[in-house]
Amino acid sequence: MSLDPKIADRLKRSGDGLVPAVVQQHDTGEVLMLAWMDDEALHRTLTTGRATYWSRSRGEYWVKGETSGNVQFVRHAALDCDGDTILLKVDQRGPACHTGTRTCFDDDVLPVIEGS
Template sequence: MTDTTYDNSTELDPRIAARLKRDVKGLVAAVIQQYDTHEVLMVGYMNDEALRRTLTTGRVTFWSRSRQEYWRKGDTSGHVQYVKGVSLDCDGDALLVEVDQVGAACHTGKRSCFLEGGPLPVVEGHRPAEQQNGLS
C-alpha cells in the first residue's frame, strides 16, 4: 500500500520539496488571494520552511527578503492571513495561497498592495468578435 499522507511535521515533505523550483535565493513567489472575493492582495516569497509553516499552522508565513527572517503575517500589525488553500503551479516556482485576510494586506493600510501602487496607463485589448460569445 502506498503511503500518500504527507508529513510536514518537522520539515517540508520531500515529495513537495522535490516539486519546488526555487530561485537563486531558494525562494518561490506566493500570490496571496482573498478566498471568497478572489481579490489579489499581495505577492510575498517563501522558502521551504515558510511554506511548511504556512501549510501546517493555519497562518501565512513568508520569508522576508529585506529583513532576512521569517515573517508571520499579522504578528505585528494584527492583519493576519488565515490559510484556506495552497496550490503550486505547473512548473513549481509559484504558489497561490487563498486566505481570509483580517484588515489590510498592505503595510500602508490599503486592503491590497496593488491598490496602494495603483493602476498604470494601459491600452486595453479586445478579443476579435469570432472569439466572443463563449467560443474561448
C-alpha cells in the same frame, strides 16, 4: 519537522532558494499581495494555517499579522503547473498591505490600452 519531500521536490526555487507566493482573498478572488517563501516558510504555513513568509529585506521569517494584527488564515494552497509559484487563498483580516491599504495593488494603477 521539515517540508514534505513530495512538495519540496516539485518546487523550483530562485537562486536564493525562494518561491513567489501570490496571495488572494479566498471568497472573492481579490489579489492581495505577493510575498516570498522558502521551504521552511511553506512548511510553517501548511502546518499552522497562518501565512508565513521570508522577508528579503529583514532576512527573517514573518507571520502575516503577528505585529499588525492583520492576519491571514490560509484556506487553500497550491503550486502552479511548473512548481515555481505558490498560490495562497486566505481569509484576510484587515489590510493586506503594510501601507494600510486593502491590497498591495491599490495605489499605483497603470494606464493601459485594453486589447481585443
